[in-house]
Amino acid sequence: MLHLTLQARLQAAVRTVLPDADAATVLVRPCPDARHGDYQSNALIALAKQRKLNPRQLAEQVKAALDVAEICEAVDIAGPGFLNFRVRPTALAATLLAAARGEHLFYAPAAQPRTVVIDFSSPNVAKPMHVGHIRSTGIGDALQRIFRLLGHRVISDNHIGDWGTQFGKLLLGWKQILNREALAADAIAELERLYKVINAECDASPARLEEAKHELVKLQAGDAENCSVWQEMIRVSQVQFDAIYGRLGVKFDHALGESFYNPQLGPVVEDLLARGIARESEGAVGVFSDGSLPPKQDPFLVNRDGEWIADPALVRKSDGGFNYMTTDLATIDYRLKTWAPAEIVYVVDDRQAPHFKKLFLTFARWQPEAAAKVKLVHVGFGKILGEDGKPFKTRSGDTVKLGELLDEAEERALKVVTEKNPDLPVVERKEIARIVGLGAVKYADLLPNRQSDYQFSWDKMLALQGNTAPYLLYAYTRVRSVLRKQEVTAGDQGLEIKLVAAEELALAKHFLNFGLVLEAAAEEYRPNFLCNYLYDLAGLFARFYENCPVLKAEGAERATRLLLCDLTGRVLKQGLEVLGIQTTDQM
RNA sequence: GCGCUUGUAGCUCAGUUGGAUAGAGCAUCCGCCUUCUAAGCGGACGGUCGUGGGUUCGACUCCCGCCAAGCGCGCCA
Numbered sequence A: 001m002l003h004l005t006l007q008a009r010l011q012a013a014v015r016t017v018l019p020d021a022d023a024a025t026v027l028v029r030p031c032p033d034a035r036h037g038d039y040q041s042n043a044l045i046a047l048a049k050q051r052k053l054n055p056r057q058l059a060e061q062v063k064a065a066l067d068v069a070e071i072c073e074a075v076d077i078a079g080p081g082f083l084n085f086r087v088r089p090t091a092l093a094a095t096l097l098a099a100a101r102g103e104h105l106f107y108a109p110a111a112q113p114r115t116v117v118i119d120f121s122s123p124n125v126a127k128p129m130h131v132g133h134i135r136s137t138g139i140g141d142a143l144q145r146i147f148r149l150l151g152h153r154v155i156s157d158n159h160i161g162d163w164g165t166q167f168g169k170l171l172l173g174w175k176q177i178l179n180r181e182a183l184a185a186d187a188i189a190e191l192e193r194l195y196k197v198i199n200a201e202c203d204a205s206p207a208r209l210e211e212a213k214h215e216l217v218k219l220q221a222g223d224a225e226n227c228s229v230w231q232e233m234i235r236v237s238q239v240q241f242d243a244i245y246g247r248l249g250v251k252f253d254h255a256l257g258e259s260f261y262n263p264q265l266g267p268v269v270e271d272l273l274a275r276g277i278a279r280e281s282e283g284a285v286g287v288f289s290d291g292s293l294p295p296k297q298d299p300f301l302v303n304r305d306g307e308w309i310a311d312p313a314l315v316r317k318s319d320g321g322f323n324y325m326t327t328d329l330a331t332i333d334y335r336l337k338t339w340a341p342a343e344i345v346y347v348v349d350d351r352q353a354p355h356f357k358k359l360f361l362t363f364a365r366w367q368p369e370a371a372a373k374v375k376l377v378h379v380g381f382g383k384i385l386g387e388d389g390k391p392f393k394t395r396s397g398d399t400v401k402l403g404e405l406l407d408e409a410e411e412r413a414l415k416v417v418t419e420k421n422p423d424l425p426v427v428e429r430k431e432i433a434r435i436v437g438l439g440a441v442k443y444a445d446l447l448p449n450r451q452s453d454y455q456f457s458w459d460k461m462l463a464l465q466g467n468t469a470p471y472l473l474y475a476y477t478r479v480r481s482v483l484r485k486q487e488v489t490a491g492d493q494g495l496e497i498k499l500v501a502a503e504e505l506a507l508a509k510h511f512l513n514f515g516l517v518l519e520a521a522a523e524e525y526r527p528n529f530l531c532n533y534l535y536d537l538a539g540l541f542a543r544f545y546e547n548c549p550v551l552k553a554e555g556a557e558r559a560t561r562l563l564l565c566d567l568t569g570r571v572l573k574q575g576l577e578v579l580g581i582q583t584t585d586q587m
Numbered sequence B: 001g002c003g004c005u006u007g008u009a010g011c012u013c014a015g016u017u018g019g020a021u022a023g024a025g026c027a028u029c030c031g032c033c034u035u036c037u038a039a040g041c042g043g044a045c046g047g048u049c050g051u052g053g054g055u056u057c058g059a060c061u062c063c064c065g066c067c068a069a070g071c072g073c074g075c076c077a
Helices: A002-017 A043-050 A055-065 A089-100 A132-149 A166-177 A180-185 A187-204 A206-220 A224-248 A258-274 A324-339 A350-366 A368-372 A402-420 A426-446 A469-485 A490-494 A502-511 A514-524 A528-547 A555-578
Strands: A039-041 A076-078 A082-085 A115-119 A153-157 A278-281 A284-287 A301-304 A307-310 A313-316 A343-347 A375-379
Touching: A002 A039, A002 A055, A002 A089, A043 A055, A055 A076, A055 A082, A089 A502, A089 A555, A115 A132, A115 A324, A132 A153, A132 A224, A132 A343, A132 A402, A132 A426, A132 A514, A132 A555, A153 A324, A166 A187, A166 A206, A166 A224, A180 A187, A187 A206, A187 A224, A206 A224, A224 A402, A224 A426, A258 A278, A258 A284, A258 A313, A258 A324, A284 A350, A313 A324, A313 A350, A324 A350, A350 A368, A350 A375, A402 A426, A426 A469, A426 A528, A469 A528, A469 A555, A502 A528, A502 A555, A514 A528, A514 A555, A528 A555
Parallel strands: A115 A153, A115 A343, A343 A375
Antiparallel strands: A039 A082, A076 A082, A278 A284, A284 A313, A301 A307
16 A cells, blocks of 8 residues: 555665665554654664664655655654655545545555465364364464455365374274264264263273274274274264354365375385485384484474483384374375465464474475475464463363353353343344354454463453454444445545544554555464454544544535545454454444 | 473553554543444553563664473374
């Protein structure tokens, strides 16, 4: 938007003054403090310093070579050499009118679209999805939506946990203690019960454990009965996943579970051995430190009692079975060969950081040429804590099931809606409660900086005051309410618009930064940047709404204000949409 | 023990290449509904940004030490 034009002009001016400088490092950013202006650049200070020039003098020279008169008021040089820009209301109005004509919505598609694989959610077969899955699922979905909006080619892939040692126990339980009625009623609960019972028996009895292992070996060997039971377990689990994803509005392009890669695991290990990347040790096969990193940073070493000892990435167990490291290597290999992405993003709990470090380094050693062409990123996140600051659990101490959490969100939201708007028909109240409740849970999860833990609080996420989904949704309903009474018409669009009041200008200027924020959110994999932007937008709109009557105004003033309402609504709706949150016209 | 992450107002949290007087909500106190949804808005109060050094024109942000909390250190994922 405007700041990009400013930036391009500024860079051109820098090239004129300092032809050999790297002008690309000269960036224009919104001023953190509006008193200094709308946009600023502090890059000239650094540039001057590198060249031992006087920063203010350089700023003067660049300013002299700078042509931004039609966009900005006179450019200020402040402090040690900041350049401050004040956008002309006329330039602002022109940008808003272009948006009104549908030419843009304050963001531009990426100049160089990338192919990005996003791996998120990854629930386990035969286990209920729990509150922990909201993080990976919500952040991952927001990221895929943001990348798509910016014009990138996104491939979302749900790497479902559909293989592993737990199936020995599950198979044993299925064959011996399965309750068909319970399975029909709630398949996941029954599978969970099977696992718990057999697992407890295995802990108590080595013979029982042997039985379970025997079932696992049979499954791995392709035994027809075990394979068919296993597939049935996947099928009933998928029904549950689909129900949850349906409620959340989350879609995947692929759901290639761990088992999909089974045929590749043997060849991967053989290749690693053949290339000398992995070697045998105590009957297992593993990748060891190559000594290229200092011990502290080397994930293939671990410190025990003051000594650094090997902590290899095992790719084949001594019993011939494979580890998830092997699966993950095969997965990278497959994704690169199939989609040739520039980037693969894993939205997974921070506790798995050491695993991803090992995985990425191992892959780089295995396929250096391929690894050089792809950016592998672990987008980690912290835990959800209860209001007592301890891990979020039910009163009885169990993990909170995702489905039940969403039910409660809708119930609590319905109570609030009913309290505030009792005259609406119950069907409408329920639909509003669904949107507000789910939105509140998602938004509360996306809002905190993802790397830190956050406290789950029903009251806070459903509050109307503060940075919450209901506050944003309420702002949207106010927009809709105004526009319902007077939609923007062709006649209004033809009118001149004049941004005069401080509230009008502040709101209009905030629109301009939508694209910047979307890009930052994508760049840093941090949807919370967008949350904060939308909260600011809603706040600016609220102030505008309080101080600038729309429907009572006339002429250009009315047209301007209607346009501001319309654009606020569109940016809010678009912003919430990429956070995976629906809007409602009434609350 | 080693490693990773975190430490910002009484509480819950933001803080975009290092940038100008560190922000928001809650809580407490005070204002604003014959005006488009008051589920809102305005104001007051509240800070040695864990701590001690360093780099810099400039540090919540970068570097080092220390303190505290959480997590990880399985031929599980």
